[in-house]
Amino acid sequence: MTLRPDLAAIAAHVKPSTRVLDIGCGDGALLSELHAHSDVDARGMELNAELVERCVSRGLSVVQGDANCDLANYPDKAFDYAILSSTLQTAARPDLILDELLRVGAKAFVSFPNFAHWRTRAALMFGGRMPVTRALPVSWYETDNIHHVTVDDFRDLAKAKSAQIERSWFFAGERAISPVGANWRAEFAVFELSR
């Protein structure tokens, strides 16, 4: 199974023999990859019971929990990396989640669909309706994405939270693209942060 591009970027940059918490780990695709290839103590948190069941059935350590409240129990810097992939935009308070990520993890990886991608802008400008694109495939009334965010918004939030952006990766579809003009060219963004 090939990993989603943002997950592949994260998997490629997690150092071996580290401790990782993947928040919103879904069916455990990234956890399996980390577990199999780099001797990582990889654990997950996922809200959806069915996905948790699939993870545990695969032998992964995953806790059914809500990122909005269940991170509070982890000690400071319990992990080398806290990962939040494609979940930030679904959080009740993305700013508070970011604080928690940087509290429980020495570093954090955050990925999200970029709402300022030109397709999204075009759909809104010319269609006048909430965009349904390949990065945001679900109608506004069904989507879990309640806090749409752009690359530049996220950079601002990181700055406001005194978080260092260590590295970043951008994708259009499956393809990695340069950071130049990422705010309108990237469909998906991945940031590595520290504080």
Add this chain to the structure above:
Amino acid sequence: MVQQQLSNNSTTYDLPEPLPLDSGQTLPRAQISYETYGELAPDKSNAVLICHALTGDQYVASKHPVTGKPGWWERMVGPGKPIDTDRLFVICANVIGSCMGSTGPASTDPSEGGAGAPYGMRFPVITVRDMVRGLVALLDGLKIEQLHSVVGGSMGGMQALSLAANWPTRAARVLVIASTARHSAQNIAFHEVGRQAIMADPAWADGDYYASGASPDNGLAVARMAAHITYLSEEGLTAKFGRRLQDRSSKSFGFDADFQVESYLRYQGSGFTQRFDANSYLYITRAMDYFDLAEEHGGKLADAFAGTSARFCLVSFDTDWLYPTAESRHIVHALNAAGAKVSFVELSAPNGHDSFLLEHDQLDRVVKGFVDG
């Protein structure tokens, strides 16, 4: 009616030393009755201890010698089952305080004052940790240093947690299903109803009924009926019985078991008295009520698991109101705080606390995935 220890065909282990108890007393010449399934690997790396619930016993995957019914978890334990005895060596032992061959209130009091009679209420009050201490003594006897897994539902889960907290090197995996780290006021309250029902039965005779030919079956049956309600869900009871009448077309305007649910509970209650000792019921419910794993560790549950290297898995059921999901979550939070490797899932099932014993494909997959992983 139960006379002394129930007959059983299990292997019995004689503890070489008196068993120290949390009360400060000791249990001399204690015995543990147990069953095993599968083969122990030469390096002893495949031993799984299954801990039974309040009224359970060592017959997890073999026919019960009294009732003739299949083992209480045969759908989970056996060749090719989620806990696969083709690969794993499964041990299931009757806990001390119980009545299927392990030392309990119906056993002969070996002290001089005992005069060769059963302990009755002279049996010392035990705790869940005491039960586990007995199980650890058995593991010592079997020369099993570290279990591949310890697995338990309900009170069995309490034992698994107690083993992990007090003997942290003895199990590599800890699987706790539909359980709790402490008995709540509501849990204690229901148990107290059961104990009072037994003690209000004149045949109980202060627990000294073994020689009398009578036993407090009525009280024990009522205790079982009350407890049985807590094992089910309102949804499950409604689906199974609703307000349907038992073998009649109209109400009797009397106190017969008019309703199917009444008839069912009476049947459960009287069936139970065939296979369980009333004093054991008093002692084991007491042990469960005393259970508070945090209290044993300075009041902070996370401290109970400090430094553990075991992997944990907790499972709860959404309709279990005896040990609701919040109790499992509380344990998970403590394990997170302790940095332990833990999985947790709340499964959906209609049948309340009893769901862990019933058909549930997702539970099977979780148990297999965790034990194999």
